[in-house]
Amino acid sequence: MSSTETGTGTKIHVLGPLEQIPVGEGRAFAVDGKQVAVFRLREGSLRAVSAVCPHRGGPLADGTIDGQVVICPLHQHAFDLATGCSTTGANALQTYRVRLDREQNLVLETAPV
Amino acid sequence: MSRSGVPDARPRLVVIGNGMAGARAVEEIIARGGTEQFRITMFGDEPYGNYNRIMLSHVLAGDEDDGAIFLNPLSWYRDNGITLHAGVRAERIDRFTKHVFSSDGRVTPYDTLIIATGSRSHMPPMEGLYTPGGSVKHGIFGFRTIDDTRKMVAYAQHEHHRHAVVIGGGLLGLEAASGLRRHGLEVDVVHSGGHLMSAQMGPEGGAVLRRSVQGLGIGVHTGSRTTAVLGTDKVAGVRLRDRPDIECDMVVMAAGIRPNVDLAVLSGLPVERAIVVDDSLRVQDEDDVYAVGECVQHRGQVYGLVAPLWEQAAVLANHVTGADTGAAYLGSRTATKLKVAGVEVASMGLQGPELETDEHIVFSEPSRGVFKSIVVRDNKMVGATLLGDSRKVAFLTQAFDRGLPLPEERLGLMFDLGTPGQEVGVAELDDDAQVCNCNGVSKRALADAVKGGCTTVAGAMDATRAGKGCGSCKLLVGQVVEWAAGGAVEDDPAASYYVPGIPLDKQALMAEIRKRGLRSVSAVFQALAPGGREDAKSKMGLASLLKMMLADQYIDERDARFINDRVHANVQRDGTFSVVPQMKGGVTSVQQLRRIADVAEKHKVPLIKLTGGQRIDLLGIRKEDLPQVWADLDMPSGYAYGKSFRTVKTCVGQDFCRYGTGDSTRLGVELESRFQGLESPAKLKLAVSGCPRNCAESLVKDVGVVAVEGGRWEIYVGGAAGAHIRKGDLLATVDDPEDVKVLAGRFIQYYREQANWLERTYAFVPRVGIDHLRAVIVDDAEGIAGRLDEAMQASVDSYVDPWRERDDPQTPGQFRTSLPLTVLPQVPVR
Known part of the structure; x- marks a missing residue:
């Protein structure tokens, strides 16, 4: 993994090849001291949210997803993958921008604090 | 003056207080056409919409999320044209110029005012409550x-x-x-x-x-x-x-609590213990100021319960809107029925006898936590306390409210002897009897909702909010709806879906899957879900169903599995996993025990625990260590994580036990060898006992077998002793252990094909009926026994020990940690 900082303070992190994440699942990455869960939706796009469930600390990268939400495996709280908002009344997740570069590497952006 | 230039001629209604009383009063006013009649403004001290204070104890206990207890979200205020000042405290009113002064410096004119300031926690006088700086001490x-x-x-x-x-x-x-x-x-x-x-x-x-x-x-x-x-x-x-x-x-x-009366005192309104109101909830000597809820004193009474508030809000709304200016609030007889700290408590009227002629009937059984006390005066019930057993509450509440004549044999007041039991109780319950005490819903209100077209239990609950408080009345609500619909309760169509994301029941879904030749979960979504949309909540149920139907023809998409099934271990609260190796029939050996001990030592396993299913559980294993732990164990998976066949518990059996009449351990081991790892709609726990002493608890298992004298075996199905307790029903008594295997397998296959997702056998067996099961499984009345046996055999043949995936991970990073940094919360090491 490598990180670079842009002029605006946004940090760019290259997380390695897309193949680390099976279709329809998520994997967790330690990025800049934070835990980020990156999901690969069945329709092909990517989503990234904070990896720890705000309810009781559940591992969200182990959650079940569909096109909209991830469900935490511990107590079934659901979170919108695009906005981070919970559909079951838990606190919201942090969301991150994530994309692929030309070499099909995962690229995650973290905004300045 | 409104912005469009047309003056809004509607009078201004201002409500101070956005708690349960204030919001309920406004709901009642809106129900009487209040939105056309008034411009409504509300002040709320708390920066939120309106929530159900009764539910805070559930939030504290962690049973309910704080988001789930809101009654009216902020959009409700918008939709009804109400201006809400949330987080703003109204400080005083000028009742001559008719203005409200609030903490944000705003001055709001009113034509009609409602005060619903509620109450606050009482801080009894004692030393050390405050820091020298004057704030409440930390903690x-x-x-x-x-x-x-x-x-x-x-x-x-x-x-x-x-x-x-x-x-x-x-x-x-x-x-x-x-x-x-x-x-x-x-x-x-x-x-x-x-x-x-x-x-x-x-x-x-x-x-x-x-x-x-x-x-x-x-x-x-x-x-x-x-x-x-x-x-x-x-x-x-x-x-x-x-x-x-x-x-x-x-x-x-x-x-205790104290009414919030500062605003009323500052504004010169009459306050004794609380704000004094008359029978129309109007503040004494005021024409346009009303008050409602815990901040009012009516005929000398101040109430701290929710039920009187509903009655007050209705009367108040009748006067404010002019819908019924003859309406009068005459006070409430307070009957409470609650669950306190897990104990059912109901109390009404007097606690004990007060006159010499009062009768006092008392029943006390402290070991079960049951206590009942009833006070009778002039053949009328004037008080009751029930603890730990509230079955007679509906009848007693009615007897108390209506002053009904009582049975001569007083014992009948406490126990079902001659008085109406729970079932007849619903029909005989008075129309005004309150069914939901949290939201103040009467039997009449529920019946009206049903007549108005809400013919499902869920629909009637949504329409009236009955059962949406503490939930303890849901059973009664269901009975009332059934009664009101004359047995014509419609099932909520979604309730029959096998999984929420596909609008088909199980049999229709299986037929479509077969007809279209669908072999994967994503193919099922594409073909059968509305808009082809996948649904996370439906994935696990579909994966289980397809595997059951197709065995080795199933295309296994790993993302459809729950995490436990992806890594063949049970996820724990800290994100680690538990590992339970197979130990057929609870029989182990020196070699197995030694190996388990070595593995636990090598991997520093934080907790080693014997399970209820007679196995050994290694807890606190990190996901990334699972393959190595399995390799070191070199034992097959015990499936202690899936919606699947779990284990067969056995007793010692005839070899050693001096009472044993059958070789229960051997049969248990054979059953487990046959059914290991089978997917099913919910978990399956089995047991075999060698004699009717039943040491393996066969009567409370999904399938339980008992050896009886004469070399015969009884097979029980549908038992449970977990969250739900049920004695299994006797399916058959057979002579040969081989027949036990055949009938148990046939039952399990029938259950796999017919049961709803997550429907345990204790629900399935009574739903279809033991007579029907006997006919299908023992007597082959439908001619499907052969097919069931074949389908079971195909599933048995396709068994593969999932822990073999240690050598060949199925997906990239299958065993990669999902909490790469600190693990929270830590489970303590013993």
Whole structure:
């Protein structure tokens, strides 16, 4: 993994090849001291949210997803993958921008604090 | 003046207070056409919409999320054209110029005013409540608002905080104590009265309740006053009069509530114990000012319960809107039915006899936590207390409210002898009888909702909000809806779907899957879900169904699996996993035990635990270590994680047991070898006992087998002894252990094909009926026995030990950690 900082303070992190994440699942990455869960939706796009469930600390990268939400495996709280908002009344997740570069590497952006 | 230039001629209705009383009053006003009649403005001290204060104890206990208790979201105010000033405190009114002055400097004119300022926690006088700076000492909490509750939960979960003292042993205090106990704190309750809940019951009932509360691990100190909170900058303990100090790091004040009357006093309104109102809820001597809820005093009474508030709100709305200016509130007879700290409590009227001629009927069974006391005067019931058993409450409440004549044999008041039982009770229940005490819904209101077209239980509940409070009345609500619909209750169509994301029941879904030749979960979504949309909540159920139907023809998409099934282990609260190797029939060997011990030592397993299914559980294994742990164990998976066949529990059997009549261990081992790893709609736990002493608890298993004298075997199905308790039904008695295997397999296959997702056998067996099951499985009345046996055999043949994936991960990073940095929360190592 490598990180670079842009002029605006946004940090760019290259997380390695897309193949680390099976279709329809998520994997967790330690990025800049934070835990980020990156999901690969069945329709092909990517989503990234904070990896720890705000309810009781559940591992969200182990959650079940569909096109909209991830469900935490511990107590079934659901979170919108695009906005981070919970559909079951838990606190919201942090969301991150994530994309692929030309070499099909995962690229995650973290905004300045 | 409105912006469009057309003046809004509607008079202004201003409501001070956005709690349960204020919001309910506005709902009642809107129901009477209030939105056309008034421009409505509401002031709420708390920066939220309106929520159900009764549910705060559930939030504290962690049963309910704080988001789930909101009654009216902010959009409700918008949709009804209400201007809400949330987080703004109204400070005083000028009743001559008719203006409200609020904390944000705003001056709001009104034509009609409603005061619903509610009440606050009472802080009994004692030393050490405040810091020298004048703020409440760190670690002292009230228990009144959602913010109080959130702060308490956060503080209780802080690891250094171990001991809480709750001051007040009434309803609220006991709720707070049991909620905090659930967070693992040591809890003591200090109550100045001679017994717990002294406002609702007499000393004998209090003594029974004390036993039940102590049974939860809560310390109880009655007849004891707190004189000081100890500690300089934060709570370190409490000082009691005539008793030793109690060390603690948290104090919760639950010593009653006091009406909020500051605004009324400042504004010159008549206040005694609370704001004085007349029978139309109008403040005494005021034409346009009303008050409602816990801040009012009506005919000398101040109420602190929710039920009177509903009655007041309806009368008030009738007057404010002019819908019924003859309406009068004549006071409430308070009957409470609640669940306090897990104990059912109902109380109404007198606690005990007051006149010499009063009859007092008492039944007390402290070991079960049951206490019943009824006071009768002139052949009318004037008071009752029921603890731990509230089955007769509906009848008693009615007898109390209506002054019904009582059965001559008084015992019938307490137990079902001649009085109407629960079932007939619904039909005979008075129309005005309150069904839902949290939301104040009467039998009539529910019946009207059903007549208005809400013919599903869920629909009627949505329409009336019945059952949406504490939920303890849901059974009764269902019965009333059924009664009102004359048996024509429609099932909520979605309730019959196999999974929520596909609008088909199980049989229709299986038929479509077969007809279209679908072989994967994504193919099922594409073909059968609305818009082809996949649905996370439906994936696991579909994966199970397809595997059952297709065996080795199933295309296994790993993302459709729940995490447990992806990594063949049970996820724990800290994100680690538990590993349970197969131990058929609970029989093990020196080699197995030695190997398990070696593995536990090598991997520093934090907890080794014997399971209820006679196996050994290694807990706290990190995901990335799973493959190595399995390799070191070199034993097959025990499937202690899936919706699948789990285990067969056995007793010692005839080889060693001097009572044994059949070789139960051998049959158990053979059953487990045959059915290991089978997917099913819910987990399957089996047992085989070698004699009717039933040491393997076969009568409470999904499939339980008992050897009886004469070399015969009884097969029971549909038993359970977990969250639900049910004795299994006898399916058949056979002579040969081989027949046990055939019939058990046929039953399991029928259950796999017919049961709803997550429907355990204890629900499935009574739903289809044991007679039907006997006909299909034993007598082959439908001619499908052969097919069931074949399907079972195909599933048995396709068994593969999933722990073999250690050598060949199925997906990239299958065993990669999902919490790469600190693991939270840590499970303590013993």
